[in-house]
Amino acid sequence: MDITRQVEQLLKQGRVDIFLGYRELYGHLIPHGYTMDNLEDLENLKVSQHRYSLEKVATHLAEKKPDLKIGIIARDCNQRALNILYTWNQLNPDNIETLNVNCCPSKTRKHGDCSYLEPKETGWFKKENGIDYNAEPDAFMEEFDNSERFSHWMYEFSKCIKCYGCRNVCPVCFCPECSLENPDLIEPGALPPEVPIFHLVRATHMAGRCVDCGLCEDACPAEIPLRFLYRQMNQIVGDVFGYNPGEGIEKSPFTIIGDKVTLEPKPMDA
Amino acid sequence: MNCKFVPSVCSYCGTGCGVLFEVIDGKINSTLPLKSHPVNQGKLCIKGWNLHEYINSFMRLKAPLVKEEGRFQKATWDEAINHAARNFNRIKEEHGPDSIGVLVSAKVTNEENYLAQKLARAALKTNNVDHCARL
Amino acid sequence: MTNSIAEFETDSKVIFVIGSNTTACHPLIANRIIKAKENGARLIVADPRNIQLTKFADLAVHQRLGTDVALLNGMMHVIIRNDWHAAEYVEKRCEEFEALKKTVASYDPERVEAITGIAARDIEQMAELYATNAPGALLYAMGITQHTTGVDNVKSCCNLAMLCGNLGVPGGGVNPLRGQNNVQGACDMGGLPNVFTGYQPVADPEVREKFASAWNCGELSDTPGMTITDMISAIDEGKIKGLYVIGENPKLSDPDKNHLDHVLKKLDFLVVEDIFLTESAQVADVVFASAALGERQGTFTNTERRCMLTQKAVEPVGNALPDWQIISRFATALGHGMSYDSPEEVFNEMASLTKSYQGMTYDRIGIDGLQWPCLAKDHPGTPYLHKETFTRGKGMFHAIEFKEPAEAACAEYPMMMTTGRMFAHFHTGTMTRVSNSLDTEQKTGYVDINPADAEKLNIASGDMVLLTSRRGEIEAPAQITDSVPPNNVFLPIHFGENPTNTLTSSTAFDPIAKIPEFKVGAVKIEKLIA
Amino acid sequence: MKEEVFEPKIVAFMCNWCTYGAADLAGVSRMQYPSNTRIIRVMCSASVSPHHILRAFQSKADGVLVGG
Amino acid sequence: MDDEYNEGLGKRKAIYVPYSQAVPLKYSIDPDNCLYLTKGRCGTCEKVCPSHAINYLDQKKEITLNVGSVVLSTGFKSFDPSKLDHLSFGQHPDIVTSMGFERVLSATGPQGGHLVLPSDKKHKKEPKKIAWLQCVGSRDENRCNNGYCSSVCCMYAVKQSVMAKDHSKEPLDCAIFYMDMRTQGKDFDRYYEKAKDNGVRFVRSRVHSVYPDHDKGNLVMGYVDELGAMVKENFDMVVLSTGLEISADSFELATTMGIELDRSNFIKTDSFKPVSTSMPGVYACGVFTGPKDIPQSVMEASAAASAATENLALARNSKTRAVTTPRERDVAGESPRIGVFVCNCGTNIGGIVDVPAVAEYARHLPGVVYVEENLFTCSQDTQDKLVEVIKEKGLNRIVIAACTPKTHEDLFRETLIDAGLNKYLVEMANIRNQDSWVHSNEPELATAKARDLVRMAVAKAFRLEPLFESQLPVTQSALVVGGGITGMTAALSLSRQGYPVTLVEQNQTLGGNGRLLYKTSKNEEVSLFVRKLISEVEADEHVHILLGSSVHGVEGFVGNFKTTVATGDDSRIVEHGVALLATGARESRPAEYCYGEHDAVMTLLDLDARFAKGSKVVDRAENVVFIQCVGSRDQEHPYCSKVCCTHSIKSAIAFKRKNPETGVYLLYRDIRTYGQREFLYKEARDLGILFFQYDLDNKPVVTPEGDHVTVAFTDHVLGLRLAVDADILCLAARIEPNDNTRLGQAFKVTSDNDGWFLEAHQKLRPVDFATDGLFLCGMAHYPKPVDESISQARAAAARALTVLSRDSINVGGIVANINPERCAGCGGCVEVCSYNAITMDPAKHVAVVNDALCKGCGACAATCPSEAPSLMGFNNDQLYAQIKSAMTV
Amino acid sequence: MTIKRITFVQEMLKFMGLEGRLHLEWISSAEAQKFASVVTDFTEKIRRLGPSPMAAIQHQEMGRRNHGYHKAG
């Protein structure tokens, strides 16, 4: 059954009160909420490579009406983000209905369908001073020494125009007040924002939470390799604690006491 | 409950970034960059991301105001417009059309600017039209 | 802008930014510049302050306030001396080259160094970078225009671009970055004292006739009107009695606030139309409550001449009305009937009277918009101007001599002041300061002071200081930063409690454009004892 | 020219019940150690968040020591 | 002179502080060694003391006190091994007592915690081999008169060996020479096993001599190994695990008072009255009543507290004084007016740090309006002056730059209260312990650091806000879960202090295991006692007994619990201020040695029942075998059941007494008749009971043989395999905890890996749970004999009384607080709180802190990405300011 | 909890090029000697590592106000 009819059915059967999908307008795909009141819009329902964080919209809706039944077109990253939102009590899984669109490459499916998979070429200046769009964390660690890594990151961060887009667009950022805006932690009003703390505070929040959707990097006017950064944060959490956010609904190791921690403080070697 | 996304153009600065307003139940709940827009390509600055906040501000003017004895009173549109028109017509009669100036705006739409200069030139009969582009 | 924003990223080989703190004021243009740089374009930044963009520049220089003409002349001197200029282009498409050559001949780098404070070596290098990489885009903003020599500055920019053949090519151009979202549109729409829409002069009887008949309003005035600067003087002199202000806040945006406050009181009747009760609206006799963005439909024309549609998303708050309705009703009440059903109807009327817009319709504009000139229904719009020829035919060089700004540091006012914007706020702050997220970023005004001066004056970050100019005084907390050079201070313009324009001068303005010299002033600073 | 020894600035977050006590005792015992460290007393090392550590580095600390 | 504290391994002066952490931390003069007092010379200390505290004329004074009860807790003295010639103590510096070795290991000790040979401190030579010699002055009636076991030496020797290995940079060989390894306490066996894994050698042997080898410069130990061979081994150091004994002073005190002592001079007590002496109104605890370890001493101490006040309940609060405080000034809305007081601490600070410069520096810090320099900021007259200055200058935040808040913060808080300020408005800068004392060689750097520390303290003080404590009324009644000896004892202890008790018992009868026991180690009949106890409980009008009942749900917190108790199908809600969990334990059913398959095989309790009722099999038994550690101390249950050795020996003796001809065999791994129980062991041996040691990998084998069973085992000494046809095979079955899962969940308390309830601190808070207002006692804590259970019951009662005797409890102060505006309701903080102090408010979808449960650790604050929780008094605002200020120049 | 967080931050700093500048140590209140040696060793270690590269970053943040005045309201 094509997706339009599926949505129609969900709405008509009352399984969802609203369905979040996309519609086409002047050649652009934009998110849209389909309800029984605008069934005629369904003819414009489309699915394509464009990605918005529909689950974030769902949290906005649920905030206003907690028992609202919401349907969502869910790409793989949307689905992972939904799991995180369930884990952290931001959405009630009982109220969410998803129509899944598989897109991320996986072991069984090499080719994914996502904007972030499109190859990107890195200009020489960025390559020399910043971080290659196609960098891999391990290779990055190997290629550069401590001080080079630092200066490359500082180059990237110093481009920041403090739009907060990475946070605003992030499907798993849901704090009512963000510590990035705490004037005691990070001096407000400066451009670029205090580096690297601005980005690292966010990076710590992403550790064990980021679902690797890449929307932040898409939204970054300065093209800071945020996805690369957060992926490494998750890698650390995965390596040290064996936790992969979004795969299930377990909480992140940073908030769980009681499990036996076998870690030991690292020795102070020179 | 309804939810729609309406395309618009950011009203800060001359860049003209494409935005989407997330409208929930008749209220703009947030602003998003329009991913496929030719100007900003799905990115925004801090002002753009918070575009809806001033629109929703509780400090917005909700009705025309007329000053009486130094204090503002809420008025109907007819009262306010007629009061203003009466006074402008009086000034125009007393001091001529060029005794009135019109400052149009770099923040309102083309249509409105067009009408404003038309108002100055056709209704008031003056070319005293300028705006703050230079300020 | 003669060219398009996207071209910076795709076509420009060198980008010269002068008088624009782009990352703060036009962030989404700045990102194109940085991307261009990352992809291999060269970047030159000339700004008195140490702005964010300087970090990415091949060469960043800090000219003394108000010395842009000297700097640009110096560059042209070097270019001509080295024969780096586009001789063929100059020959074919321009005139008055010899006059320019003669004038800039005296601007050797050493002299320019003495005027601007930029090392002669750097001037040579700037010239080389700009001239030997083509195409080259020149970007400027208020740092160029808000001077007593604003027009001279702009003309010098044009001289430089033409000299290197950068006009009429993609990725080149002279590109003023408009400060407000519809400055371009307001000008295009005839929001100027001397022209109708599309820059059709009021002095031209044919044009007047065309509009008079289209508007069905009898004869139109043939005398060019007053600029805003003139209007203020005229109010002071009692010549203007009534003022209708739409969506502006002159009480904060206009120079010499104390004087202006005094002048505005002389008005017989003031009408302000706005979405907030601004400082200016507070002194009005009648305030019209407007609908805001998202509450009405209409078009904006951005800095690259792209006319774009903004849609109505929600109903206006309370009884507020869209400006087009208010204006129509007001005009009708004034005796000239206007009745439109929709903005689209207004647009179509305008387009029919305006050549550069005449190919546009709402449907065609859609989301992507169209860049004027768009001359016919099948015209794709114009990404860059002056492709084959200049509007007037040949591009004219203007030989311009450097003039000092109106005010210089003196014993009483030993510091130089410049003003501008910061990234989280916009203009007089009416919109941004009620926005919680933006307010969080910067809650009050401030004054940037160089650490060396701070040490001399025993000022620490956060200390309240008193700034005094010949016009008045304000208080603001100090921020110690090396983003301003020693002996200079920077003040943002957004904050009503620290009204920067109390310090600026209304008598120092460009004689032609009447633009005040916001960017240069002399002040003194004292630490306030808490 | 005399080469100056680099004197690092170190922020130390010390648990009130453990390391802070050890630091006090080191004083009582008159043990001598370099004076580069500035101790900030916290009630438990579990209350030291990444924010604190990052803030210290941002404020140009050369090193951060956490004592639990 | 030699320093007693360091066991003579260090030196001290005639005017001294006993040790650096002593309370009170004041100097005193040793009159026997002071030159001025003995010879009238010197007097230096009087001259140099800036506060004129020296008074040579101080004399002993006699004071008469009129008190309701007396508690004797004079403790012990370590056995002095110099009497024992064969150990050569005192002849070589590397032969030390265990106390001496503690000082060697201690960071505050004479060697600063470096493990070096006392004989060669100069070259910092480290020992490579250390031997511990157990039972020095214990279990020995030949060389000394201490026949008892000192109970603690095995465990401390194990600990010392592990610590020594830890301290040593080189691999260290540690050997412990012992007879029985008595690690019967909670978790002790695990520690013992871990020590074995760490390579500590345990040699079961008898040491006949230790002497220096003057040629090699080390020590020789001669001993007989397990197989009877004579061995000589060299060691670098020998530690004598000296026993505990009663000092002459304590003996004199007791005899003067006319208190009855036992044969070893410990105070004689009754198993059922473990803290009462023979003299009414006089109670005792700690080692004075018998050798014991720290947790047991602490328990007894609390038990004595309960016993000593029971008769005084009517006079409660008659002698205590209420504190009056001035009204607190509201400083909200005032901008900070900080007063900085910089202390010279005599010359402790002022001698190093340029205090005037620091004070001058402080004057220019933001918010500072007043700065003063003091000689001693902590002195009483300075406190008075502080109060005056605060009032006069209108100060609202105080910074004290002096010593450490750990010792002095409370003092200054009191002073603030006196000045009418909220007590949390003081911040200390530690410029002594963490500055002048540790950088005395670099006065300039110390001064610079002092400036920084003051600046940081001022930055924090600038942001200090008053914190408030609120008073919650206490429900002055208790809930006791478990109606055994422990539960009943606890219930009575509380009711006799005047507080109502609800006693919940799961069975239909009271008494628990007590009903199954025959006699105590002191031969007292348990059943008589239990019967009497039950009738007393039943007669007590303050004790409300709920039989056949169990706890289903618990809400609330200290002082205010609401517990649902179900009786059959009924359930009721009991309100109580405290709860004592005394759910006991049970003897396990062995799964080996033919238990349950053959009538001759029984457990100790089965045997007790037969003794109590009389049994022909018991009367006629010719051969009786006991097997110890059945199901204990193995892989699955690596703990010692503690009571079985004594219980078995007690029963074995009973057989022998009944019929000396009976062959009684006791197969054991270590005989753990700790304390005075050792006399029973000796008696058993004297009576001809045969003891055979076996190992886990060589366990006895039992085979049924008609109406008896054959028990086969190995005699290590003879190296022979033996077999006994036993009429009775008695198994010392493991004691296992009752299933406390549901109860634990209801009270949100935790159990350890073996299922025993987990106390707040194994040594110092043995009857408290980590959660305030909840206490544990009896075998729910760990297997233990009746006397210890009673002690612990009384102890739990005493601890509970500290809550119940109050009308209200204070909560708040340094606790977490969650800002609901910032809270996203994600629940991260709920998960991270170790004290269950945070819950979700489902209606508002935000987390809420319960002040009464919060311990102020701040883990929640560090977890939340949006910083919604903050630890009051240490909030992020303050910490960030301190961090930034630490780095500003 | 401490060990989890610190381990993570150490790894993060490593990725950022600030490796080795964060250290965690368990020190009990009696371990004065350990405290002194940890502080000594750590100071030495940082001395060897040299100044934090953060110290070289100037300009943007040095200027911001340091909230020397009390937050109003």
Place this chain on the structure above:
Amino acid sequence: MERNDLTPTDPKGSVMVVGGGVAGMQSALDIANSGFYVYLVEKSPAIGGKMAQLDKTFPTNDCAM
């Protein structure tokens, strides 16, 4: 059950604890915290007793201080 043999009609609200080691201190604290005045009598210049001499305590290896 341990029943005190002495039931004073006019009990005193104070208790003397002899010995300021870990047991004496604990006892004194518990008594004081349940509403009685305590005289803690110690022979040496500091309280703490034998435990103050210990380095670490098993099994937790906590410091004895």
